[in-house]
Amino acid sequence: MAMDIAGKKLFVKALQEEGVDTIFAYPGGYVTDILDELQRTEGIRIVLPRHEQALVHEAEGYARATGRPGVCLVTSGPGATNTITAITDAHYDSIPVIVFTGQVPQGLIGNDAFQEVDIVGMTRSVVKYGVTVRDRKKLGQILKMAFHIATTGKPGPVLIDLPKDIQLKTGPAEYPSEVHIRGYKPNESVHIGQLKKAYKLLRSAKRPIILAGGGVHIAGAEEELTRFAEEMHIPVVTTVMGKGSIPEDHPLYVGNSGMHGRYAANTAVNECDVLFSIGTRFNDRITGDLNEFAPNAKIIHVDVDTSSISRNVVVDVPVVSDAKLALEKLLEWASPKKTKNWREQIHLWQEEHPLQMRRDRGMTPQMIMEGINEVFPTGIVVTDVGQHQMWAAQYITLNKDRRMFTSGGLGTMGFGFPAAIGAKIGAPDQDVVCVTGDGGMQMNMQELATAIYEDVDVTVCIINNRYLGMVRQFQQVFYGKRYVDTCLCSPGGSPIDAKASEAEQPVYVPDFVKWAESYGALGIRVERGEDIIEALSRAKEHKGAAIVEFMIATEEIVLPMVKGGAPMSDMIL
Amino acid sequence: MNNLKNRWIALYVENEVGVLAKVAGLFSAKSYNLQSLTVGTTEHEDISRMTICVTSDDITFEQIKKQLNTMVEVIKVMDLTNVPIHMKEILFAKIKRITAEEKAEAFRIVEVFAASGHIRTIDIGEDSMIIESALTERRNNELCALLRKTFKHIDIVRGGAVAMEAISTSCR
Incomplete structure (x- = not known):
């Protein structure tokens, strides 16, 4: 003893x-x-x-x-x-x-x-x-x-x-090597009968879609998912949390679905006849109006959590299982399906409304994200919450060497910067880039001291539009541009005078560059598209925390968008 | 929507601090319509059993059972809605400021309800009396309705239903 x-x-x-x-x-x-x-x-x-x-x-x-x-x-x-x-x-x-x-x-x-x-x-x-x-x-x-x-x-x-x-x-000094908890039995197997039913339904489909959620990442089943899609010839749509489940340059990848998803992805979900969803709880940002979600489809739902199944969307074939377990089993059966016409149709939708922002003038968020893709081809991208998060979800491309962490369910402003610090501490050999907004950054900016003293080498990209942009976008589109509580450089968050010239606008505080320098971090401000790559390269080379502030046009909005509660077919493009 | 009705669950939980709050909290947090919840220990002192009555449709009820099942402290969820059970609810009714004639009426009510099971008068004063009833929740509802109609001054306290699965399959 x-x-x-x-x-x-x-x-x-x-x-x-x-x-x-x-x-x-x-x-x-x-x-x-x-x-x-x-x-x-x-x-x-x-x-x-x-x-x-x-x-x-x-x-x-x-x-x-x-x-x-x-x-x-x-x-x-x-x-x-x-x-x-x-x-x-x-x-x-x-x-x-x-x-x-x-x-x-x-x-x-x-x-x-x-x-x-x-x-x-x-x-x-x-x-x-x-x-x-x-x-x-x-x-x-x-x-x-x-x-x-x-x-x-x-x-x-x-x-x-x-x-x-x-x-x-x-x-007692003992630390037990295992515990038995009578009320806690996580699912560690998969019901083969249910999975067979799911597979048969998928086989019978003419217009099948795989919808992959964050559960695929949690299970570490990205490779299995990709192989399954390949062997069955089924196009893949992801949620924001599931982004990267399949490499984004893969010919079967359609894009993110949901509120700010791609036209082709939302249309494919709308038009599919069998939706094979895995590791998603059908959050309202994905489904929009529940009565109109995937209206033509029979739905298969694979999830490790029993209570996630048939909760928001009533499903036809529920499968309670870890994503990896289910996919491993499915791969034993998988064989090619004829989906050529369907894939061509999706391809047409992609060409009809590709995801892109104007390139005629100014620095757009798309250019910044593409710069990040170029300068940081591997590693981890961590986002905060808001417009920049959706731009990252749209334009940051993921593959097996590049992951993205984001606050998907709760949408917690202030998540990005500290989560990036934690990611770098956990994975010191990987490049970690934080993409954040000027609002979200200010919610946990005190952590720069943590980054300095813990010697955390992260690059923080602040997408600064002087506003709490996502809400401002709502005010811009749905509230007649009556901006209140959203402008970050005016009292009450209402711009002093919307018509005033830039020079007359109040000076934005903080000056993120001076602020960074006051901590001994590298601070860079970028105002022109042509300076993006150089700034990011300098930040990457810099040992230690680097803050890169990108000044973008205030009224830039995230498109496409679907109004909360509206059907996903009602996209503003 | 589909099938809005009363349903019963027997729930085995760890007999620990905070478990009742956690279970009860689920119903308020997710806007489930809780009718009654009773809890007491079982033959094992570290396990409590709850009897829960909710009003819900089929889909919501399925969800409630699943949500309860995900709780670490919940050992077992039993759906009693469609199984033969014995169910009783304890109820006390104090009838006050009544005349001799009203008192006689109260006794008659007790007598008639006694046909449904255990109900009796357990205390009496000059112008008041207490009825103790251990009938089904539904029969107690009927008793309450009648008492409220018949007498002006009454206090009622109810304990919520307690249920156990039957041995003979014809009971309910």
Whole structure:
């Protein structure tokens, strides 16, 4: 029988046994004991962010880059509440993060003690599992559960609340090598009968489409998906999260579907007779008006999460399975289908309305994205949320050497920059480019200090249009250009005088270049299309964080677009 | 829409702090129409069993069961809607400020409802009395409706339905 040890020692032991090499930690009264223990431990890097929301986004970026859980440690009270937005983000995009929160000693719980909050209660609806450890004897088991639950099945965030007395109390030294949880049985097989039915239906189709979502990336099934599409001759459409499931220069790739998807992709979904969807929950940004979604199609839905099936869209053949497992099995049966006419039809749609922006004057977002494609042909592109995100989704081209991380489900502004830092920490050998807006950047710009001190070599491309562009686009298109609360250089966010010349407009703050320089980072401003490549090349060569600000025309909009709740066939082109 | 009706679920959950809040929270978070929820321990002290009644259509009900199933703390979801079960709900009704004649009427009501199962008068005062009823939820609804119509001053407290699968298949 091993000697009893303090809870904090068992905590560190658990991290070691789980192979954790990095912990994103922000200190506070009720985690200092654990930090002291970590300080004495070799092999675990402590990353100190500047805000707990950014901390969890960094862990998300790390998790997506490495495929391992992002481990977070924050203190009680405000430290814990600051994480909620990012935890929710991880929940919506199925990212395995484990958030350990300090808590007041159990004797003080319920007293409204200093920095006491019911963080487990507050996060109950946005975590995969959350619990306060109330018994030191159960600590080892709960820590094991946290890693097991976060990383298996449909991954997601887990929150473990650690009262100070649990951290200090001595108890069993054992960290279990496995846990049995009677209420948690992630799906690890595939129902062959259902899959056969799905395959038969797909075989019978004349106009089949594969719709690939983020689940394909989570399962690491990109290669299988591509091979399946190739062997069956079926065109592939992706969601924003599923982008890159098949290399984008592949002849079978049609494009992203959804609210800002490509004309050909949305039209193909509209006209197909069998929709083989895999790893998507049919979010409203993909379906538009549910009654009009894929109106002519029988729908096959492969998803690891039972509760995602027939929830938004009623499906004809449900298959509960991990994407990779299902595709591996399907590949055993796959054989070529005659889809030549259908593919030609889709090709015509692509030619009819190709994705492109004007090239006659000024620097367009398309040129910037193409510049990123050229200068950073491999690595990871991380976006924030807004117009630039949709431009990236449209014009950044992905393949097996280039991935994109984005906040798809929750649409969290402020995600991009910290997630890029986390991605680089997780994948130091890869180029990491953050594409962000001037609004989203300002939501977590304090993290530049983290990037500097942690020696994180990222290139941040700020697409600056002086506005909160996505909402401004709505005001521009649907609200008669009545801009309110969206202009980032005026009081109340309404432009001082829309007719005023550029020179009369208020000066934009911050000056991102001077700001970058004040941190010791490289700052470059780009105002002309012809300077894009040189600026990006300089940023790439620079060792350390580089901020490249691209000044684009204010009223640039994302097209095509479908109004929220409208059918996907109602595209504004 | 299709088949809006009352449905019953028996739910085995971990007997832990916060599980009731998590289950109840699902119904409010996703706008499911919860009618009643009861919870108590089982023969295993670390497992609780809930009896849940919801009003929903077929599709929503399927979704509710799936959502409950995804919870780590939920051990088992049983759909009791179409299986033979024994179901009872405890109800107390205090009837106040009644005349002797009204009292007699209250006794008559109890007598007639007794044909449906357990109901009796358990307390009585000069101008008041308490009825204890352990009938089905639906029969208790009927009792409540009648009591409200017949008497002006009543207090009613109900416990929510508790159900167990039947041994003989004809029970309900």
